[in-house]
Amino acid sequence: MIDFTDVTVTYAGARRPALAHVSFHLSEGEFALVAGRTGSGKSTLLGAVNGHVPHFTGGRLGGRVEVAGCDTRDHPPRELAQTVGVVRQDPLSGFVADTVEEELAYGMEQLGFAPAVMRTRVEETLDLLGIAPLRARALRSLSGGQQQRVAIGSVLAAGARVLVLDEPTSALDPTSAEEVLATLLRLVHDLGTTVLIAEHRLERVIEYADRLLLVQPGGAVENGPPADLIARSPLRPPVADLGRLAGWSPLPLSVRAARRLAGPLRQRLAGCDPDAYPRRSSPPVSAVETIAAAPVSMASAVPSSGPTGLRAEHIGVVYGRTVAVRDATFELTAGQITFLMGRNGSGKSSLLWALSGAGPCYSGRWSVGGRDLSAAPLDKVREAIRLVPQNAADLLYLDSVGAECAAADRAQGSPPGTAKRSLDRLAPGLDLASHPRDLSEGQRLCLVLALQVAAGPPVLLLDEPTRGLDDAAKSALAASLAGLARKGRTLAVATHDVEFAARLADRVLVMAAGDLIADGPPAEILGRSSAMAPQTAKVLSPQPWLTVCQVAAALEDL
Amino acid sequence: MRTYLLPRPLHPGAWWLWALGAAAAASRTTNPVVLALLVAVVAVVVMARRTDAPWALSFRLYLFLAAFIVAIRIGFRILLAGDGPTVLVSLPRLRLPDFLTGASLFGPVSVEALAAGFADGLRLGTLIICVGAANSLANPKRLLSAVPGALAEFGGAIVVALSVFPRLAESAQRVNRARLLRSGRRRTRHVLKELVIPVLADSLEGSLALAAAMDGRGYGRRAEAASRWTGAGFAAAVTLISVGAFALLDLGGAPSQLGWPFLAAGVALAGWSLRRAGRRSRRSRYRPDRWRLAETVTAASGLVPAAAVGVFSLLDPAAAYPPASPLALPSVPVFVVCALLAAVVPAFATPPPPLTTDDGTETGQNNNGGEMSRKPPASTEPIPPESASAGAGLAAAAMAKPALPTAGAPRSAGTPPQPAVAAGPADKAGAAA
Numbered sequence: 001m002i003d004f005t006d007v008t009v010t011y012a013g014a015r016r017p018a019l020a021h022v023s024f025h026l027s028e029g030e031f032a033l034v035a036g037r038t039g040s041g042k043s044t045l046l047g048a049v050n051g052h053v054p055h056f057t058g059g060r061l062g063g064r065v066e067v068a069g070c071d072t073r074d075h076p077p078r079e080l081a082q083t084v085g086v087v088r089q090d091p092l093s094g095f096v097a098d099t100v101e102e103e104l105a106y107g108m109e110q111l112g113f114a115p116a117v118m119r120t121r122v123e124e125t126l127d128l129l130g131i132a133p134l135r136a137r138a139l140r141s142l143s144g145g146q147q148q149r150v151a152i153g154s155v156l157a158a159g160a161r162v163l164v165l166d167e168p169t170s171a172l173d174p175t176s177a178e179e180v181l182a183t184l185l186r187l188v189h190d191l192g193t194t195v196l197i198a199e200h201r202l203e204r205v206i207e208y209a210d211r212l213l214l215v216q217p218g219g220a221v222e223n224g225p226p227a228d229l230i231a232r233s234p235l236r237p238p239v240a241d242l243g244r245l246a247g248w249s250p251l252p253l254s255v256r257a258a259r260r261l262a263g264p265l266r267q268r269l270a271g272c273d274p275d276a277y278p279r280r281s282s283p284p285v286s287a288v289e290t291i292a293a294a295p296v297s298m299a300s301a302v303p304s305s306g307p308t309g310l311r312a313e314h315i316g317v318v319y320g321r322t323v324a325v326r327d328a329t330f331e332l333t334a335g336q337i338t339f340l341m342g343r344n345g346s347g348k349s350s351l352l353w354a355l356s357g358a359g360p361c362y363s364g365r366w367s368v369g370g371r372d373l374s375a376a377p378l379d380k381v382r383e384a385i386r387l388v389p390q391n392a393a394d395l396l397y398l399d400s401v402g403a404e405c406a407a408a409d410r411a412q413g414s415p416p417g418t419a420k421r422s423l424d425r426l427a428p429g430l431d432l433a434s435h436p437r438d439l440s441e442g443q444r445l446c447l448v449l450a451l452q453v454a455a456g457p458p459v460l461l462l463d464e465p466t467r468g469l470d471d472a473a474k475s476a477l478a479a480s481l482a483g484l485a486r487k488g489r490t491l492a493v494a495t496h497d498v499e500f501a502a503r504l505a506d507r508v509l510v511m512a513a514g515d516l517i518a519d520g521p522p523a524e525i526l527g528r529s530s531a532m533a534p535q536t537a538k539v540l541s542p543q544p545w546l547t548v549c550q551v552a553a554a555l556e557d558l
Numbered sequence: 559m560r561t562y563l564l565p566r567p568l569h570p571g572a573w574w575l576w577a578l579g580a581a582a583a584a585s586r587t588t589n590p591v592v593l594a595l596l597v598a599v600v601a602v603v604v605m606a607r608r609t610d611a612p613w614a615l616s617f618r619l620y621l622f623l624a625a626f627i628v629a630i631r632i633g634f635r636i637l638l639a640g641d642g643p644t645v646l647v648s649l650p651r652l653r654l655p656d657f658l659t660g661a662s663l664f665g666p667v668s669v670e671a672l673a674a675g676f677a678d679g680l681r682l683g684t685l686i687i688c689v690g691a692a693n694s695l696a697n698p699k700r701l702l703s704a705v706p707g708a709l710a711e712f713g714g715a716i717v718v719a720l721s722v723f724p725r726l727a728e729s730a731q732r733v734n735r736a737r738l739l740r741s742g743r744r745r746t747r748h749v750l751k752e753l754v755i756p757v758l759a760d761s762l763e764g765s766l767a768l769a770a771a772m773d774g775r776g777y778g779r780r781a782e783a784a785s786r787w788t789g790a791g792f793a794a795a796v797t798l799i800s801v802g803a804f805a806l807l808d809l810g811g812a813p814s815q816l817g818w819p820f821l822a823a824g825v826a827l828a829g830w831s832l833r834r835a836g837r838r839s840r841r842s843r844y845r846p847d848r849w850r851l852a853e854t855v856t857a858a859s860g861l862v863p864a865a866a867v868g869v870f871s872l873l874d875p876a877a878a879y880p881p882a883s884p885l886a887l888p889s890v891p892v893f894v895v896c897a898l899l900a901a902v903v904p905a906f907a908t909p910p911p912p913l914t915t916d917d918g919t920e921t922g923q924n925n926n927g928g929e930m931s932r933k934p935p936a937s938t939e940p941i942p943p944e945s946a947s948a949g950a951g952l953a954a955a956a957m958a959k960p961a962l963p964t965a966g967a968p969r970s971a972g973t974p975p976q977p978a979v980a981a982g983p984a985d986k987a988g989a990a991a
Binding site for chain 2: 378391
């Protein structure tokens with residue numbers, strides 16, 4: 001179905017090719033997962049399938065890409081529309097129509113299908129994807145998972161036999177992601193659709209994949225069955241890590257497979273207390289030291305023994321007649337990292353924005369270090385609380401990293417170089433002359449984090465910081481956050497990334513429909529949840545192990 | 559006949575013809591009775607046949623705008639002191655200096671002047687209300703997408719551009735909130751750098767993503783290359799139409815008897831070229847609005863008052879344009895009243911709009927830092943089990959027909975919905991060549 005023959009893609013002005021001598025063949029009905037570090041050329045690989053690269057992006061394509069017998073050299077994307085469907089991370093940016101039904105029909109209209117055929121196909125697609133009740137809904141009013149399913153349906157309705165998906169679930173909460181993946185699986189099994197999907201969170205997808213395409217930093221692609229490749233790959237889902245640790249063979253890729261092998265391991269671990277072991281490997285000492293040197297201006301006013309970092313009472317956020325946050329009352333302890341979890345739209349972001357002083361707030365009071373901030377001007381709130389929003393790049397508008405740092409220092413009245421030093425601690429070696437838009441997702445996040453941390457606010461809020469980060473960037477972020485917490489800062493992180501939370505959380509708050517519904521240590525909240533349990537917990541339950549690291553440390557002790 | 563009144567959306571063109579007819583009627587008279595009757599009729603129809611879509615709620619705004627225009631007109635009559643025998647109040651006269659043409663402001667305010675201002679304003683206001691009625695009854699996007707094939711791509715581009723607007727507003731809101739976070743100041747001196755450029759960069763990125771998505775979904779596919787004859791036809795048509803227009807309007811010294819023939823030939827040629835060019839695009843329309851009896855009734859009921867008022871203004875100019883003085887209640891002949899009442903027919907003799915299940919209040923508030931997608935409200939109507947199973951049955955039945963690609967059957971043997979769409983490699987090669 002998809003044939004790559006010695007494909008090399010070089011973008012204009014690039015010294016190295018983005019893809020180098022890639023050859024593989026995918027047959028009909030295969031589910032292939034593309035993995036690799038950020039910037040390794042995953043998107044280029046996906047784009048090359050429908051001719052988006054190089055027809056749309058520019059660049060030079062060597063070798064041959066054939067899809068269903070059509071060479072992309074001779075067929076621009078619009079002519080392959082009937083064969084290849086592309087779904088991106090943010091479906092909303094690709095929607096053309098207003099309502100679900102019209103969106104499903106759009107592709108067929110462009111291809112000139114007869115009206116009667118269109119009518120039946122729209123109905124079938126609605127049924128196939130389980131979105132029939134949404135048919136007249138405005139696309140903007142749908143949830144992320146529903147939007148993603150509409151996007152899949154809209155290319156499928158036009159007859160696509162190959163689906164190319166670029167991180168389709170990275171913005172979704174675990175349940176919506178499951179929904180989307182289940183849909184894809186059904187298509188593969190029922191219709192023989194060929195699926196090529198790129199994803200950072202391997203643990204979500206790898207168990208379904210027939211084939212793994214591992215994009216190396218140099219642009220080469222390793223290609224093979226997931227179980228073989230994953231053993232050698234630096235990127236591994238926790239369940240495979242656990243399997244390697246326990247010496248299971250074949251290496252399990254799904255929770256089900258691992259659980260069937262995990263009996264002996266559970267027995268060995270039966271007497272251990274998971275809480276006695278660290279949940280993530282400690283970073284090298286030097287990194288901890290440098291991060292720990294970050295200045296903390298107001299934290300000195302806070303006593304050091306488990307003090308309250310932030311006290312919030314009756315926080316409410318209302319949009320029109322929708323209550324986003326209802327009467328949230330909680331305290332955050334200084335020196336702890338509190339994770340805020342819950343499905344998309346449960347009010348996590350609204351709560352963080354309200355606390356930051358920049359978002360709407362309907363009611364409530366909150367204070368940091370005894371200072372009431374609910375009525376304080378934004379300037380005062382910012383001295384105490386800083387937010388790193390979800391679209392971190394929105395905060396950057398100058399034309400170089402150096403200029404951003406200098407502007408932050410000026411705005412805060414701190415001595416020149418403060419922000420630069422804080423950046424060096426978080427992301428050493430970032431070129432000051434580079435343009436913020438040219439940075440990778442992880443680098444941009446570090447830059448924003450550095451700018452927000454530089455002034456030394458005692459409370460730091462992060463909204464969905466791991467979106468788009470690969471494993472290495474996530475580990476670096478985890479180390480930075482842990483360092484900040486160790487210095488007595490109060491951190492709150494809203495995320496759906498359960499594995500990240502399992503590694504780092506000191507405490508977990510769960511929100512649903514605007515209410516705070518659960519509050520407790522991660523072992524209790526994550527370990528016992530069905531939707532939010534990390535893979536290790538799923539494999540080893542009922543014992544509350546959260547990460548592979550804990551298990552490794554315990555096994556060493558035994 | 560029973561199906562005639564089944565709820566369905568009416569063709570947007572029908573509503574526009576109806577509204578333009580009413581507007582044409584309004585433009586041919588200043589008789590306030592006729593105009594008031596017209597406004598009443600239009601309002602009744604809008605109330606009876608508008609949906610609850612966002613654009614349908616704009617009618618009130620047009621009413622306010624019309625009232626504002628009437629008020630302005632009356633205000634000017636007071637300011638510029640219209641003469642008349644029945645003086646209501648006498649304001650002190652203000653003489654402007656000579657270099658401002660020496661006109662005078664204020665002075666005696668007469669009832670006649672006010673009435674004339676009212677009638678004048680009412681005419682303009684009625685025109686606006688008629689256009690507003692069309693806007694709130696017809697989905698503007700569906701009207702755009704009903705354009706002929708040759709213009710379909712432009713129509714499509716405009717539709718897409720329209721749907722980008724809410725996105726732009728959202729991006730502006732997001733950037734502004736980010737700016738607040740970053741600088742902590744509610745106001746900024748660097749609007750360009752901190753707001754405009756990020757929003758533009760954002761929308762540029764959005765447009766690129768959209769363009770890529772549309773490209774990947776077949777936008778801009780052509781059945782055949784552009785023909786030279788079509789282009790020549792358009793050029794000739796434009797030339798003919800402009801010569802005709804010049805001749806008719808007596809502008810360029812062209813002999814005026816050439817006017818109509820040239821214009822007619824130009825329009826015909828333009829129609830031919832459009833048709834020819836339309837064949838080039840192989841688009842089709844999903845659930846196109848069809849023109850049926852109800853549409854004809856609606857359009858005709860709008861044209862009746864236009865014709866009647868036109869005749870009225872020719873036969874009896876004194877009644878159609880009542881003089882300002884002496885002040886009297888203008889008379890209206892019975893046939894005009896009947897014709898005006900004909901315009902109310904669509905209020906009951908057209909199919910009512912279907913109920914929308916979409917929860918309109920949910921849209922546009924999705925602004926929480928970009929992501930916060932709201933939880934979907936529970937579907938407003940539960941799906942009865944029999945309809946669900948009927949749907950499944952339909953799907954199964956349709957599966958048997960060559961519609962969706964089934965696992966075993968290769969697609970090329972499956973559905974060639976139209977000969978032109980069979981996407982075999984041979985066809986592709988032909989299209990590429």
